[in-house]
Amino acid sequence: MTARIIDGKAVAAELRAAVAGRVATLGYRPGLVVVLVGDDPASAVYVRNKDRAAHGAGFESRTIRLPAATSEAELLAVIAGLNDDPQTDGILVQLPLPRHIATAAIIRAIDPAKDVDGFHPENVAALALGAPRLVPCTPRGVMRLLEVSGTPVAGRRAVVLGRSNIVGRPMAALLLSADATVTIAHSRTRDIAAECRRAEILIAAVGRAEMVKAEWIGPGSTVIDVGINRTEAGTLVGDVDYQAAREVAGAITPVPGGVGPMTIACLLENTLDAAIARRSC
């Protein structure tokens, strides 16, 4: 059996078009500001893609670029200014930050109503309590891919590989809210292959190139590959050994062209949600 390919690029394009259609009816341009500290080349690519998508959907979008030597106090001052700016609906501080800046303090300083990454403790708590407000973009995009691929979630065994605050934990919370039976597997899990093989839905989010082998995959299962790893040869690969996994899975996302474009589309969706919520109260 060869898996169906879940075309994240196409689904993301549809989602961006739907967001653009809603933005056009608003009478104002939702404002998104990305704050980039330092000059990591991978971050620069992502920020450029996001900026293009945001403009394409009718948003006001800008990137504030700060030098790597920016102090925590200076960054907090920039965030305070954006919190106070009525034209700014969404704030995204690109991660990772330079080591001398305490990431948790920065995330806590963002107005939760403008936290389009969904990383602020208030938004994390809302999701954990089953009453989500702004939800992290990548997990939100994964849920959409499960939906459009016709993968049933309620009652199914879902395994999330990875427990990061950005993907693994919020992913597990969303799947649980959708009534899946959720397992979080990680570096300390005793038999990780066996846990994965039991999954009807496998979300790979560990950040290790092609770590998930064909033998780890349940026949017919839906495999969502969140990993984006650059090989020494410069090509992008996921956390799943894609060519081999395709022969076992029922449906699978490619890398690139899977989850990545959905993350950006969901960032626009979150910014639109934030704008509507803020400006209607």
Ligand SMILES: Nc1nc(=O)c2c([nH]1)NC[C@@H]1CN(c3ccc(C(=O)N[C@@H](CCC(=O)O)C(=O)O)cc3)C=[N+]21
């Ligand atoms: N506060 C914060 N929020 C983030 O959401 C965030 C972040 N920091 N730091 C960096 C990571 C990375 N990230 C990506 C999003 C989309 C693609 C993407 O669109 N990838 C395409 C193309 C990749 C390419 O060609 O380079 C694809 O997978 O098809 C990649 C990476 C968001 N991140």
